[in-house]
Amino acid sequence: MRNQYSYPFDESWSTEELASVLSFFNRVEEAYEGGVEAQDLLAAYQKFKQVVPGKAAEKTLGREFEAASGYSLYRAWQAAKERGNGRVRL
Secondary structure, X not given: OOOOOOOOOOOOOOHHHHHHHHHHHHHHHHHHHOOEEHHHHXXXXXXXXXXXXXXXXXXXXXXXXXXXXXXXXXXXXXXXXXXXXXXXXX
């Protein structure tokens, strides 16, 4: 069940960029809330990185997202990377 919280975002992002970031956040939520295909999470991460290419900005968003949701972007990405194929469930 999804909690009600605000996603961190940058007001300068276009609608398409915002959709890419939110898609990644949603895949991370799925990893924690029942599982997600590793390849789906990794594909969403690649689109996220096109919007947020810098490590510092990624870490800042990750901290903000984790503070709001309790879910770690890094742990989900790492689990998907290690898994490769199959489902990721945290």
